[in-house]
Amino acid sequence: MLRALQIIVNKFLTFVCKLFRKNGTQFPGAISYNMNQKVLEKIKYPKYVIGVTGSSGKGTTTNLIYHILKNNGYDVVYNESGSNGIRGITTLILNNCTIFGKFKHEVLLLELDEKHLHLAFGKNKMTHLVVTNITRDQPARNGSPDLIYDAIFHAIDENTTLILNADDPGLMRIKLTFPGEIITYGVNKTRDSYLKKENFSVDNAYCPNCHKKLIYSYYHYGHIGSYYCPNCDFKRGNPNFTAKNVNLKNGTCEINQHSIHLNQRFLFTVYATTASYALCKTIGLSEKKILNTFNSGVIPMKRGKELFLKDRPVMMLESKNENALSYYQSLKYIANAGGEKTVILGFDNVSRRYKYNDLSWLWDVEFELLNDESITHVVLIGRFKWDVRVRLKYARVPDKKIVMLDNMDDFVKTILEETKGDIYTMVCFDMTAILLNKIKEYQDGNN
Numbered sequence: 441m442l443r444a445l446q447i448i449v450n451k452f453l454t455f456v457c458k459l460f461r462k463n464g465t466q467f468p469g470a471i472s473y474n475m476n477q478k479v480l481e482k483i484k485y486p487k488y489v490i491g492v493t494g495s496s497g498k499g500t501t502t503n504l505i506y507h508i509l510k511n512n513g514y515d516v517v518y519n520e521s522g523s524n525g526i527r528g529i530t531t532l533i534l535n536n537c538t539i540f541g542k543f544k545h546e547v548l549l550l551e552l553d554e555k556h557l558h559l560a561f562g563k564n565k566m567t568h569l570v571v572t573n574i575t576r577d578q579p580a581r582n583g584s585p586d587l588i589y590d591a592i593f594h595a596i597d598e599n600t601t602l603i604l605n606a607d608d609p610g611l612m613r614i615k616l617t618f619p620g621e622i623i624t625y626g627v628n629k630t631r632d633s634y635l636k637k638e639n640f641s642v643d644n645a646y647c648p649n650c651h652k653k654l655i656y657s658y659y660h661y662g663h664i665g666s667y668y669c670p671n672c673d674f675k676r677g678n679p680n681f682t683a684k685n686v687n688l689k690n691g692t693c694e695i696n697q698h699s700i701h702l703n704q705r706f707l708f709t710v711y712a713t714t715a716s717y718a719l720c721k722t723i724g725l726s727e728k729k730i731l732n733t734f735n736s737g738v739i740p741m742k743r744g745k746e747l748f749l750k751d752r753p754v755m756m757l758e759s760k761n762e763n764a765l766s767y768y769q770s771l772k773y774i775a776n777a778g779g780e781k782t783v784i785l786g787f788d789n790v791s792r793r794y795k796y797n798d799l800s801w802l803w804d805v806e807f808e809l810l811n812d813e814s815i816t817h818v819v820l821i822g823r824f825k826w827d828v829r830v831r832l833k834y835a836r837v838p839d840k841k842i843v844m845l846d847n848m849d850d851f852v853k854t855i856l857e858e859t860k861g862d863i864y865t866m867v868c869f870d871m872t873a874i875l876l877n878k879i880k881e882y883q884d885g886n887n
Contacts, residue, residue: 505716554588
């Protein structure tokens, strides 16, 4: 009876939110969940309940999985809005149930916050869990990567099939203790891989089995790469699914000897593509069906929007605050791109989840990459621009490169008159929306 009441309340509050043109992804679930926090354990779930979690890349991976399944006739529901905490998950699930608690679709696909995973279903509910990586992320909330690891793997049992990034040794230690099925994926050495540790953020340098220092054949970024222990048999090995012959310039890679088109030319897209390929093959899709979706160009981009400001191209790289390796990948991509460049940095909120503003993570980001000669200007925006400015001072970024923007109403004017080259925005999700609005206002006023 209570379950039915919660479902009705959730649907009604969602309707009211939409009536007043509110997003309605969080509030209904917050009310419903607080009525009975065990409600999601009482739902009759479909054959496939697929979770995607990890420190970064889970949104892109979930988006790819959704489009592959949808394009091949599966009836899929997923949290497209990115609301991956317990309130957003509750809203989505209860809105897609009958009042008797039966989920109405064939597949439930969820991007899941690592710390909320245990709140979502209880054990024995997820059929598959994709884990992208475990890195230093939101340290004020998550603490160390070890705590994130515990939060993820204490929420499952051997009935869940794991699809794991083999290139992450901190993640792959689960194979030492997990009795269930593990499917692995990884990315072979690329032209951008390096042989010696190149950046600050190396979260797992030692063997989880015998605690000797791991030896790397190559790094992709941070501690992600090909590793082995010189003292025991812990190693990356050969993943079940491997991306080979990666060519980010052309936007292609190969999996199982099949050429695949990447919908974005970033390394994290290669990982997301390989993870989604592994998941879809594991649940029974044929390679032909998977390849048709990848290579038909029907998958829209979740991150990395491209547009123009007057005649200058704008690439919007949504870099995740409090995650140094997310910033590193964006910085590396910009430094490797051709031509003169202007980079836009800044944020108004450190996190959407809490109000205290820890900035220690800025010192883990390798802002030294901004010293590349092709980067002519760095525009700092948002409430914390002076904190970023101090960090850039220590990174020895020249004063002549830096433009401080105090009023966002002057954003377009400043970019067009005081900077040059291609424009790269390297900001978090909330600030991306603000910049898109400013660019749209300019375009509407000049059409």
